Structure formats: C-alpha cells, structure tokens
Amino acid sequence: MLEASFFQTMLLTFELAGIVTLILLSIGIPLGYYLSQTRSRLKPALEAIVSMPLVLPPSVLGFYLLLAFSPKNAFGAWLDSTFDLRLVFSFEGLIVASVIFSLPFMVHPIQSGFTALPPSLKEAAYTLGKTPLQTLWKVLLPNIKPSLLTGMVITFAHTVGEFGVVLMIGGNIAGETRVASIAIYDEVEALNYDLANQYAFTLFVISFAILLFVYAVNKSMVKSEFK
Numbered sequence: 001m002l003e004a005s006f007f008q009t010m011l012l013t014f015e016l017a018g019i020v021t022l023i024l025l026s027i028g029i030p031l032g033y034y035l036s037q038t039r040s041r042l043k044p045a046l047e048a049i050v051s052m053p054l055v056l057p058p059s060v061l062g063f064y065l066l067l068a069f070s071p072k073n074a075f076g077a078w079l080d081s082t083f084d085l086r087l088v089f090s091f092e093g094l095i096v097a098s099v100i101f102s103l104p105f106m107v108h109p110i111q112s113g114f115t116a117l118p119p120s121l122k123e124a125a126y127t128l129g130k131t132p133l134q135t136l137w138k139v140l141l142p143n144i145k146p147s148l149l150t151g152m153v154i155t156f157a158h159t160v161g162e163f164g165v166v167l168m169i170g171g172n173i174a175g176e177t178r179v180a181s182i183a184i185y186d187e188v189e190a191l192n193y194d195l196a197n198q199y200a201f202t203l204f205v206i207s208f209a210i211l212l213f214v215y216a217v218n219k220s221m222v223k224s225e226f227k
Contacts, residue, residue: 113147
C-alpha cells in the first residue's frame with residue numbers, strides 16, 4: 001500500500017509540474033518578448049507584478065488565492081456558477097496557483113534571452129521580408145534555446161518543490177492534491193521518517209539530475225556557437 005501511495009504521489013507531482021511548465025511556456029514566450037521590447041511607462045509595474053512571487057511569502061499568496069477561489073466569494077462563486085469549476089482543494093486549483101507562483105521562473109530567463117539578442121538580428125529578418133511573427137518563431141526563438149531550456153527546467157523543478165501555496169489551495173487529498181512536498185511534511189508529522197526519506201531522496205536525486213542536464217546542455221550549446 002505504501003508503494004502504491006508513493007508512486008501515485010510522485011506521478012501526481014510530475015503531472016502537475018509538466019502541465020504548469022507547458023502552460024507557462026506558452027505564456028512566458030509572448031510576455032518575455034513584450035517585456036524585452038516595450039518602452040511603455042507601465043513596464044516597471046508589469047515587471048513588478050510578474051516578480052511578486054519571488055518576494056511574497058508563499059503562505060500569503062496561497063491565502064489570497066484561497067480567498068479568491070472560494071465559492072463563498074465573488075470570483076469563486078462566478079467560476080462555480082458559470083463553469084461548474086471549483087479551484088479550492090482540487091487539482092485544477094493546484095495548476096492555477098502553481099502557474100501564478102512559478103510565473104517569474106519562466107518569464108525572467110526568456111526575457112533575458114530576448115534582451116541579450118542584438119537588434120540587428122531582428123532588423124535583418126525584417127529586411128528579408130519576414131513578418132514579426134515569423135521573425136519571432138524562426139529567427140529569435142532558435143537563438144535563445146538556452147534561455148528557453150533554463151526557464152522550462154527551473155519552472156518544472158520549482159513546481160515540484162512547492163509547499164506553501166499547494167498546501168493552502170490543495171490541502172492534502174490523496175490521489176488529487178497530495179504532492180511530494182506535502183507528503184514529506186505529512187510523513188514527518190506522523191514520525192514515518194523512512195517514507196519521508198524516500199520522498200525527499202527521490203526529489204533530491206531528480207533535482208540534481210535536472211540541474212546537471214541543464215548545465216551540460218547549455219555548455220554544449222555555447223561550444224557549438226563558437227565552432
């Protein structure tokens with residue numbers, strides 16, 4: 001029973017991290033590109049909003065998301081009545097909360113990658129008749145592969161290790177919201193250190209492997225650029 005529970009929890013954890021990473025990649029590319037190009041006076045405010053999860057305690061963010069998603073409040077009641085969707089203590093709620101909480105970990109590397117590109121690259125593409133969308137997808141994005149990879153991997157790893165926000169929004173429902181970080185806390189409270197160590201060691205090994213992969217791939221990309 002313990003083995004089934006362990007694999008169920010780990011599968012749920014990686015499913016959450018994978019979905020959040022894909023969603024944030026689709027958000028991070030246009031948002032990171034916009035922030036790297038715009039000269040709007042609203043840019044500092046938008047960057048501050050994106051970066052808020054970096055400095056805001058997870059429990060604070062989780063608390064306000066819990067209030068917002070609750071069916072007893074206006075937004076939560078609207079979601080419930082309009083879409084029959086309840087984000088509190090559900091896997092869907094974990095996805096939404098994790099997207100908000102991990103947003104800067106995807107946007108910042110992508111924004112930095114776009115900012116580092118020479119303006120002449122985009123100008124040359126326009127000169128050759130490329131549209132802005134073609135320039136983005138066929139010229140700029142291929143030149144920021146390390147930034148994209150970094151954003152994806154850090155977002156995935158950060159989502160795997162989330163605790164405060166997922167606890168506030170999802171609680172501890174086995175098979176639905178009980179991810180690995182919650183399971184570790186739960187097993188330690190129950191003095192079940194062997195199983196807690198099993199979860200913790202698995203996350204430790206996976207986190208190390210992810211970082212090793214990123215550094216190795218980025219190094220190979222840098223070497224290939226100078227050949």
